[in-house]
Amino acid sequence: MKRMLSGIKPTGQLTLGNYIGALRNFVKYQDDYEMIVFIANLHCITEYQDPKDLRKNLTDAVALYLACGLDPEKSTIFLQTDVHAHAELGYIMACNTYLGELNRMTQFKDRMAKGEKNMTAGLYSYPCLMAADILLYDANYVPVGEDQKQHVELTRDIAQRFNNKYGETFVVPEPLIAKVGARIMSLSDPTKKMSKSEETNKGCIYLLDDLKSARKKIMSAVTDSLGIIQLDKVNQPGLYNLIEIASSLSGRSMEDIVEEFKDQGYGKLKGYVADVVCESLEKIQNRYNEIIESKQLEKVLNEGALKASKMADAKLEEVKRKIGLEIKY
Ligand code: ATP
Ligand code: LTN
Numbered sequence: 001m002k003r004m005l006s007g008i009k010p011t012g013q014l015t016l017g018n019y020i021g022a023l024r025n026f027v028k029y030q031d032d033y034e035m036i037v038f039i040a041n042l043h044c045i046t047e048y049q050d051p052k053d054l055r056k057n058l059t060d061a062v063a064l065y066l067a068c069g070l071d072p073e074k075s076t077i078f079l080q081t082d083v084h085a086h087a088e089l090g091y092i093m094a095c096n097t098y099l100g101e102l103n104r105m106t107q108f109k110d111r112m113a114k115g116e117k118n119m120t121a122g123l124y125s126y127p128c129l130m131a132a133d134i135l136l137y138d139a140n141y142v143p144v145g146e147d148q149k150q151h152v153e154l155t156r157d158i159a160q161r162f163n164n165k166y167g168e169t170f171v172v173p174e175p176l177i178a179k180v181g182a183r184i185m186s187l188s189d190p191t192k193k194m195s196k197s198e199e200t201n202k203g204c205i206y207l208l209d210d211l212k213s214a215r216k217k218i219m220s221a222v223t224d225s226l227g228i229i230q231l232d233k234v235n236q237p238g239l240y241n242l243i244e245i246a247s248s249l250s251g252r253s254m255e256d257i258v259e260e261f262k263d264q265g266y267g268k269l270k271g272y273v274a275d276v277v278c279e280s281l282e283k284i285q286n287r288y289n290e291i292i293e294s295k296q297l298e299k300v301l302n303e304g305a306l307k308a309s310k311m312a313d314a315k316l317e318e319v320k321r322k323i324g325l326e327i328k329y
Pocket of ligand 1: 010017023183195
């Protein structure tokens with residue numbers, strides 16, 4: 001069975017974008033792949049997080065992973081810091097990555113160009129840790145949203161370079177980008193990604209939003225003044241985004257939804273999107289509440305960390321041996 005790995009960085013509450021672009025796909029994949037998913041808590045602290053908020057976000061993320069259908073019997077689920085090999089291989093990866101490569105990472109470059117102050121060295125070298133996350137487990141595929149594709153490509157380059165220098169060590173992974181829902185846009189500004197780090201949260205639906213406020217956000221989503229229901233991503237990005245959200249949650253094609261609503265106006269279409277979203281949220285939230293009450297998180301994380309450590313420690317040992325870091329007695 002091929003192996004698949006992905007991580008989520010819960011610097012805030014998980015969003016509908018995370019669900020459609022990532023989590024939901026993990027659940028589908030766990031039947032056909034050996035699935036490894038982890039909470040990238042080290043990646044969270046590349047920027048200051050209030051410790052209390054961070055703890056809550058991490059807990060909620062694990063509970064939501066399970067609530068969305070990840071099954072600890074099928075998938076390995078763990079917290080990044082519970083497996084020490086991540087940080088150690090992350091450093092080794094940083095020693096095999098060129099500054100020029102990190103300078104080309106658009107996520108970092110964009111923030112630099114905006115003149116952001118006080119960015120940390122951890123943020124800059126983040127792709128090296130991400131490479132370690134992936135390469136430790138010989139993952140064949142890495143399902144991610146569009147925004148992370150460049151980081152997985154850098155991981156491939158680092159892996160190939162390492163293999164050339166030290167001999168075949170790492171599996172070179174491939175990014176896997178879902179066709180529908182790879183980039184869900186903000187409801188208040190459909191030219192931007194729906195993001196938990198958005199300043200106002202009008203454009204972002206959180207998986208734990210109460211249903212009334214989720215509905216309100218959809219009903220007041222920014223669209224356009226053309227008044228035509230069709231699929232025109234360039235001129236009607238808001239409308240396109242709403243249809244994409246409904247399509248990916250309902251399983252209906254985008255064309256089918258357009259066909260049903262084309263003579264009914266934006267209000268009716270938004271009402272439908274809100275129904276579909278609220279139905280999904282309600283299911284997830286009911287499961288989430290059961291999971292939090294059942295106190296099963298600790299057991300899931302302990303077992304996950306044990307399984308992950310076995311794989312990761314063996315790979316790290318191999319890497320250290322190949323580099324010549326170990327002394328033989
Ligand atoms: P931020 O919201 O702060 O920009 P993020 O949500 O991209 O961060 P993660 O939580 O690590 O960061 O993302 C987890 C996964 O969800 C990634 O694979 C990412 O590509 C995907 N994802 C995040 N936002 C969206 C979105 N709006 N549409 C589709 N996929 C998304
Ligand atoms: N960088 C990713 C989170 C992440 C990840 C990973 C995803 C950290 N390590 C390894 C896939 C594989 C993000 O910001 N979404």
